[in-house]
Amino acid sequence: MPDWTISATGHDPVPARSLVPQIPPGLSMRPRRTIMLTGTDQRCLAVAAQTALHTGHQVVLPHTAATLKVPAGLHLHLTADPDAPRIRQIPGSCVRDNWDIALFSSGTTGRPRGYGFTREQIATVTGWYETIYQVTGDSVIVTALPVSYNWTFVAGVMLAARLGARLHLSSSVPHVLDDAAAAASAADRVIVLANPVVLDQAAHLWGMPANITIDSGGAPLGTSAIIEYRSHGIDIREGYGLTETASLTHFDSAATAASLGTVGTPMPSVQTTITLQDSRPVIGLTSPAIGVPLDPCEPHTPTRLRTTDLGRLDEHQQLRLLGRSDDHPIAGHWPRDTLDLLGPVLGRRCAQIRHTASDEVAIKLLTPAPPHTALAIIDRAAEALDLPRHHIALTHQSGPLLPTLKLPNRRPGQQPAARTFIGQGRWNA
Structure with missing residues (x-):
């Protein structure tokens, strides 16, 4: 795997390997251990997670250190304060095994849930991102989303590491697009990982460089907003994926009038089904990258997932998200x-x-x-x-x-x- 580059607000680009000495020892050494990583130092968190996974450790990457179902192991909390406690043992809970990295849902409707993925599954999904983003080792991925977010980790950290590209972590949501524009002159492509909340707060630069693409996920954007962005020369796309699917199943690669309002077509080997349940069109997915629920009480089918999202497929197999499974139709609208x-x-x-x-x-x-x-x-x-x-x-x-x-x-x-x-x-x- 080629060395990759990381930068952040207030920090110039540096090789990822140069930050390894700032991380408590043991991540690059065997034998295999379970290591939970949290912290506020986003650069070190990114490098620590990728290094530990590459070395062969089992990595747990929650959004916070709150009580979660995780296995016993070592907890590393990474901050810029050299005197802060950084290492402790955690007793853990009884969880499912046979995975290499655990990522967690956002917790929009309750406690975050953990899902484990193998290195091979993560490699499959980063390969999809490489194809849909059309990125190379000369590309830059920019985001204000945290490293522990499954999308940022897979499409940011692991994709940059796969290609030897640069990941820029913006600590300022209002200036994330400025950071992307600043990176554009020295890159063949710049990918911005954003969501509707980030785009609401970001300062909008009409007429941004043509080699910048914004991938908006997490929730749908209104078609009026997408049309406005594109009318000002901003290449913005929508994609879809869940924590359970390592962040990706669909992407709007076409970005045409026909695909407007959809999250595009499925990735290779992904199949989408719509099943009516209580008159609601529930999305079902088949994917090679469906994670293992850590909680043994959660049902698990290795390659099939019944989501809690509602959707509709058009004649081109483009998926339009409609709502959640507890939403009601009103006057024929979702x-x-x-x-x-x-x-x-x-x-x-x-x-x-x-x-x-x-x-x-x-x-x-x-x-x-x-x-x-x-x-x-x-x-x-x-x-x-x-x-x-x-x-x-x-x-x-x-x-x-x-x-x-x-x-x-x-x-x-x-x-x-x-x-x-x-x-x-x-x-x-």
């Missing part, structure tokens, strides 16, 4: 349809839309909308879905985002998100 209907009002705003009942819609924005925009969102949703205005709940995120920079779904017992107060002394719920 949450993704509502997102597109609201597109002209939302613009580039990040919006999480749920059809919580057959006659109720919950819309959560990342930040508060001005009163006139809030009214326009509610009016347009009510008209498009043939609902009373008071059946449209518009809120915005008031607490912290998830570690993977996603909007959390509200769960039983949680406090509601902050509501937008509009007009005549009433709440818009």
Whole structure:
């Protein structure tokens, strides 16, 4: 495997191997051990995870050190503080085995769940990324997403290591696109790993260099937003994958009018099925890169996965995501349809839309909308879905985002998100 390069905000590009001495010893030495890696030093975390996996250790890469089902082993916490405690033993839990690296879900609906993958599975998925991104050793991958996120790790850390390319970790979400533009002149291609939350906050550089591609994942973008980005010369695509599938099953390689609003076609050896359950079109996947659930109580079928997502396939096998399995159709529309209907009002705003009942819609924005925009969102949703205005709940995120920079779904017992107060002394719920 060729040496690769890593950089970050405030840190110039350096060979990844030059950071190995900053990591507690043992990662590059056998015998095989189970090593859990956490920390705030994103560069060292990236290098430590790749080094440990390459050496043959079993690596656990959670988003936090919170209580999770993980095997017994060594816990390394990597920070820039040389005096901080860095190594301790963990007793672990009873988990499934036969994997090399464990990655964790974002926890949008509950406690993060861990899934184990073999090196061969990770190699398969990084090969897919190499093909769809059309990257080489002279490419740069830029992201503000954390290294422990399954997508960042596979499409960022492991892809850069596979090619001998450069991974740039931006600590500033508003300037992630500036970082990409700055890297473009010395690279054949620049890939930005982003999601709707990142793109909502990022400073937008119209007319960015033509060798930059933004891969947006984690949640759908409205078609109006994609059209606007592309009208300003920004190559933006959508893809799809789950933690259970090592981050990738579909990608919009075509980026045409016909593929707009879809996450594209499946990767090689991936098959997509749509099965009606309670009149909901549930997505099923067959893939060579389906992970092993660490929790023995979770069901496991090695190559098949029934997701909790809803979708539709067109005649070209392009997948359109519609919502989650607990969403309801309203006037023939699913949450993704509502997102597109609201597109002209939302613009580039990040919006999480749920059809919580057959006659109720919950819309959560990342930040508060001005009163006139809030009214326009509610009016347009009510008209498009043939609902009373008071059946449209518009809120915005008031607490912290998830570690993977996603909007959390509200769960039983949680406090509601902050509501937008509009007009005549009433709440818009």
